Amino acid sequence: MKLLNLTARYFLTLILLLLLAWCGVFYFSIQSIIYEEVDEYLTFHENEVIEEIKANPALLYEGSLHFSDFKIKKITAKEYEHFREKHPEGQFKDVKKFIAFEGEEESFRMKRSVFELNNTCYQLTSITTLMKLEDILYTILINSCIFAVLFFVLVTLLNRVILRKLWNPFYETMAKIKQYKLDKETTVVFNKTKISEFQELNQSIAALIHNNLAVYKNQKQFIENASHEMQTPVGIIQSKMELLMEDTAISRGQAVLVEEASEQIDRLTRLNKTLLLLSKIENNQFPENSQVNVTALIVKCCEYFNDLLEFKYISLNIVEQENVFLNMNADLAEILFANLIKNAINHNYASGYINVHIKATAFVISNTGQAIDFDPKLLFERFSKKSDNPQSNGLGLSIVKKICSLYNFNITYAYSSKEHTVSIIF
Amino acid sequence: MKILIVEDEVSMQNSIRTYFEKSGYLCEIAATQKNAEEKIQLHHYDCVILDISLPDGNGLRILEQLKRKKVKTGVIILSAKNSIDDKVEGLNLGADDYLAKPFHFTELNARVTAIVRRLKFEGNNQIEIGNILFQLDAQKVFIAGKELILKKKEYELLLFFVSNTERLISKSSLAEHIWGDNSDRADSFDFLYSQIKNLRKRLNEYQSEYNIQAIYGLGYKFVQE
Incomplete structure (x- = not known):
């Protein structure tokens, strides 16, 4: 879940809860205000009635005062005392009355009080309608909903506009890291941001990349230097071995030992040479590019292997588009195609075939051969090949891959109906 | 020298x-x-x-x-x-x-x-050894005056032998001479055996005074017979 959405979600939940609580508070405060007002009105009304009666006691007996909103009834002195004791300020009460013409019950507010006139005790009951609390609640809820919707829209807009703008440096940084590849050996430049957290993040990442790059370069340099340094002792061993071989005095048994040791030195030499080449490609030591006529190069390569093809009775079929040019280093181009053709011969059956297609956009080579017994994804990885062939160091295809990635060629491998196919899209 | x-x-x-x-x-x-x-x-x-x-x-x-x-x-x-x-x-x-x-x-x-x-030997770029004559510019070989027609790799191989007459030539140096950096192949030796076998046969046919001799498993020598 995106951070922005998550923030919005928490925010909205919180707002909803707040709104609910606020509705409750609003409802009760409105209710208390209404009661206060109504009770005040009833007290005022009652005082007026009592004063009117005290000024003119005759009114008590004329029925003209007997309206529906108040009633006066005689009570005993005892009842009067009792009431005064219990409700010195008068008694307030909610009552429900059935209103015939509305066909439903309505809420009313009632006030009872007692007074004395000419030694007689009376009880005065006044009544007034109360606004429907349900209606109030309903109105409040409706308004709250409208408010909530408005709030939601506001928050969403805030998210879309402000938060997005605030988080923008973060997304920019993310995009840059995603694109970054250590082996391309580029540095990343982040845009400046006013937000200190993001600024700090960018600085940390830049420092991390810088350090990793240094370690990576160091590592690469180490491989190259190590391979270089090994050349001399290996060369000396090889030379001594050759002198020993020439010694006419050695026995047949010694010759076998010398031969075996010498084979391993050759293997070491080849391995070292290949590693050196790999690290040279990685260290970008083949900078001179030129327009290489790939068609001519491949045809020349095939001719070079012609005797070997004949020896293995492999038929070679080249479908070529003339004069395909690629802008690359000529030596690397030769290494690339020679390796692939060599591979196609090496991993072929006797009397098999090789098909080579050269197009302006692609080079496809397919050959008959046994299926590989490991994950094809590992085919281009260094030393991944568990070859039983001691002459092969398993680095040929990783060189091919290296060269392809240097020039951004897309290389793929497929095996179907007993045919290996390697395609390079330029 | x-x-x-x-x-x-x-x-x-x-x-x-x-x-x-x-x-x-x-x-x-x-x-x-x-x-x-x-x-x-x-x-x-x-x-x-x-x-x-x-x-x-x-x-x-x-x-x-x-x-x-x-x-x-x-x-x-x-x-x-x-x-x-x-x-x-x-x-x-x-x-x-x-x-x-x-x-x-x-x-x-x-x-x-x-x-x-x-x-x-400026201008006269040829090698003579026994009754074998190499014309290097034309890439031709004559044995006792008769031209020996060779494939490209066979010619290179014979020239390498001639250049190392009487010296031991290891199999791997042969393979490397013929295939250069591409000698890391399982069948490059098989290929060489067959080429050498063929060369010996033909040198015999042409009654060459020199021929290829196998030395234990170590390699070959180009020697006078």
Whole structure:
């Protein structure tokens, strides 16, 4: 879940809860205000009635005062005392009355009080309608909903506009890291941001990349230097071995030992040479590019292997588009195609075939051969090949891959109906 | 025949000297640039085997000095760097050949022989050994006057044998000579066996005075029969 959405979600939940609580508070405060007002009105009304009666006691007996909103009834002195004791300020009460013409019950507010006139005790009951609390609640809820919707829209807009703008440096940084590849050996430049957290993040990442790059370069340099340094002792061993071989005095048994040791030195030499080449490609030591006529190069390569093809009775079929040019280093181009053709011969059956297609956009080579017994994804990885062939160091295809990635060629491998196919899209 | 070996590794100096002295060359050694320059001033050499990474400077300066002297000295550069820049610069400065370390002696021998031959017999670029005659420019081989038609790789192979007459040639140096950096192949040896078998048969047919002899499992020698 995106951070922005998550923030919005928490925010909205919180707002909803707040709104609910606020509705409750609003409802009760409105209710208390209404009661206060109504009770005040009833007290005022009652005082007026009592004063009117005290000024003119005759009114008590004329029925003209007997309206529906108040009633006066005689009570005993005892009842009067009792009431005064219990409700010195008068008694307030909610009552429900059935209103015939509305066909439903309505809420009313009632006030009872007692007074004395000419030694007689009376009880005065006044009544007034109360606004429907349900209606109030309903109105409040409706308004709250409208408010909530408005709030939601506001928050969403805030998210879309402000938060997005605030988080923008973060997304920019993310995009840059995603694109970054250590082996391309580029540095990343982040845009400046006013937000200190993001600024700090960018600085940390830049420092991390810088350090990793240094370690990576160091590592690469180490491989190259190590391979270089090994050349001399290996060369000396090889030379001594050759002198020993020439010694006419050695026995047949010694010759076998010398031969075996010498084979391993050759293997070491080849391995070292290949590693050196790999690290040279990685260290970008083949900078001179030129327009290489790939068609001519491949045809020349095939001719070079012609005797070997004949020896293995492999038929070679080249479908070529003339004069395909690629802008690359000529030596690397030769290494690339020679390796692939060599591979196609090496991993072929006797009397098999090789098909080579050269197009302006692609080079496809397919050959008959046994299926590989490991994950094809590992085919281009260094030393991944568990070859039983001691002459092969398993680095040929990783060189091919290296060269392809240097020039951004897309290389793929497929095996179907007993045919290996390697395609390079330029 | 006089060779100057410019090489700073003592072990390597000894190996090269031992090898070439067996071929009857007169070998002198220089371990530094200064030493090499002095020797070049004083003596004439048919060939200089020049390691270009020396403790007191780049061996290419020695090459420049040699060329200024305008004497006919062949130069073969040895380099552990195997860098294309060195190769191009060396050949531009007038070196006759370039060989990356580590190398096989038979390869170095063949190249030194070729350089010396080119310098000695100008205009007449051919090799005669026994009744075998190589016309190098035309890439033709005659045995007792009869032309022996060979495939490209067979020709290269026979020439390599001839250039290393009476010396042991290991299988791997053969494979490397024929296939260069592409010798890392399972069937390159099988291929060589069949080529060598074929060559022997044909040399026999043509009644060559020299032929290929297998030495234990070590390799081959081109010897007089």
